[in-house]
Amino acid sequence: MHNRALHDTLAAFVEEAAWQLAEEVAAGAEVPFELIEQGRASAPLYCYRPQTGRFIAEHLGMLERLPSYPAAAQGLAALPSLSAYLIARGRRVPAGDGRGQGDAALEAFIAALWGDATDFVYEPARFDQVYAELEDAVYDGCSLSVVIVPVEGLVIDGDEIPLGEGLALVRGSTLASTPTDLHGDDYTTIAVLHLESAPGEPPALEAAGRRLRRLQTALRLWDDAEPSLAPIAWARTDGGPWLSVPLATGLRRMDGDCLLAPEEEDPLRAFCALVARRTPRAGELAWALRRFELGCERGSPWEALSDWLLAARALLGDADGAADDRAFERLAAICAPPEERAALVRRLRDTAALERAAIAGRATPDPMVETLVEDLGGHLRAVLRDVLCGHLDPALRGLADGLLDEQPEPTAY
Secondary structure, three states, rough: OOOOOHHHHHHHHHHHHHHHHHHHHHHHOOOOEEEEEOOOOOEEEEEHHOOHHHHHHHHHHHHHOOOOOOHHHHHHHHHOOOOHHHHHHOOOOOOOOOHHHHHHHHHHHHHHHHHOOOOOOHHHHHHHHHHHHHHHHOOOOEEEEEEEEEEEEEEOOEEEEEEEEEEEEEEEOOOOOOHHOOOOOOOEEEEEEEEEEOOOOOHEEEHHHHHHHHHHHHHHHHHHOEEEEOEEEEEEEOOOOOOEEEEEOOOOOOOEEEEOOHHHHHHHHHHHHHHHOOOOOOOOHHHHHHHHHHHOOOOHHHHHHHHHHHHHHHHHHOOOOOOOOHHHHHHHHHHHOOOHHHHHHHHHHHHHHHHHHHOOOOOOOOOOHHHHHHHHHHHHHHHHHHHHHOOOOOHHHHHEEEHHOOOOOOOOO
16 A cells, blocks of 8 residues: 555545435435346346446535545545546546646545445445555556655554655554564554655655745744654655655754644644745744754753854844844843743843853753753744744844833833
8 A cells, every 4th residue: 555644534534425325225215226227138137337437426415524534535646647636537538737637536435336236335345445446557667656754753543644645654663564673562653654656756755844844843843851763764756665765854952842732733734834835934023933943953051052152142132243242132032922922031140140060061960950941942842833834923022122112111121
């Protein structure tokens, strides 16, 4: 099986469609029949064959209203060479965009699934057979690759969380085939990326690194446990041997885990899509985001301190490189209510004062230092996350100055 996400999406639709069509038959709708002649011309035999495809076509409007229909049609529309499947099923290939082909392919799929049946039931074995025929047609000549990499610091409650476009978070125990180096904890979360490239296209693996880096950025912004990808990924193409692929992800510093509950799966899926779409490639925001991620990879809070201070200065400091106070006032204006801003500015000043000790080599393990630095990182995470989600204007200086003008704080802290 090449596309597990599509398999599961189509299975969900087929189960709903089977129930709905069976309800129609129980309510009195009849599957039409045609009389066909078999046997020898001198001794013909006649039998009735159900016209299941016609019955399905007559009820398409009802099936299109099922909740699972849009995802199933869109998943089919995204396949390569979908026209080859329609032709193989004896169907006309609609002109225009992929939406019409997705609708036509879904009708052809369920017509092939139930064939000459008069009872509409979901049979997994029959479904898998028809699904295999679909994949054989649409992936013929394509190069199919899969990249897997452990996600450190993230534990999912279910077996799989599809994130779209071939990317999913999967519990390690559900994977049928993995490299020997990944065998171990069954609760390990694995990022699985399926890629495909048509004949003549460059290898799809070239895009894997960018997709995985966007996923890591989203996970680091999602939770203060800072889930991260392992430094080594594994890839294979067309069922070949697994090859190790180094990833420039750095090391994860945090010890705790992010436990993702079922009700958080949809928000995480939407958040990952936003980050993938809206992460800037250049400019102050892109630079600050990279400094924030570098801080997540440092071995200790002392080492992360300068990265996170640089990120705060890039986002909220003055262009002339003046003292940090204005950047701290702006950060406090965005992250704290008016009555708590003064206290936050004091904590940020105390945090910045630690940088000189770190530079001078006087850094020692101290829970208070860790708390101050993690607090700075938490505020940066919140600001960056809200900017990428569209909750905050990227012009953060103007936004913060407007908040300060509305309710000015005392100058003495």
